[in-house]
Amino acid sequence: MEGAALTCPPGIASSANSTSNIVAYERRSINSYVWERPVKSASDASPDEPVQSLNRPAEVWVITAVLTIQTLAWAALGAWIILELVTGASSYLATALFEVVLVVLAVAWMAATVVGTLGVRPWSRASLVAIEVLHIAAAIAAFQGYLVVIDLGWLLLVPAILALVLAFTPRMTALYARRFQED
DSSP, X not given: OOSSOOOOOTTTSTTOSSSHHHHHHHTTOTTTTGGGSOOOOTTTSOTTSOOSSSOOOHHXXXXXXXXXXXXXXXXXXXXXXXXXXXXXXXXXXXXXXXXXXXXXXXXXXXXXXXXXXXXXXXXXXXXXXXXXXXXXXXXXXHHXXXXXXXXXXXXXXXXXXXXXXXXXXXXXXXXXXXXXHHO
């Protein structure tokens, strides 16, 4: 190997000014060439490339707003359940504690999804789909369940469908695919 020239497949070291990328490739060093990529400013970025600033498509902002409102609503529900638990209005202590734990976990999950969506993380769309499908199921239950509350059903259904439709627009799909390739 000492007399052989160091060569790399096309695209790995073609834009580098040093041989460290080639050496990293020959030594099979995983991701050792990533840190040498040039840093681009917002003015250097192409229109198709996501910029690491607040310049995100409108869909991202709408989805983030919907998720944030849903998260705050679930947090308010959790506060109400805790208030019932403290005042003794709850008939069963174990059930109320279990509901509090479930709501706290749901709020944490949704808050993580809000942060992931704002950062356009690839996993956040799958999490968004799961959350919104659960909201649609709750809306259907509100429409035809034991206690029919039509207004609550619409409050759950409309934002869930809006977020799902926006998450699968061609621009968002391309943005998530690009972010997936970067990660």
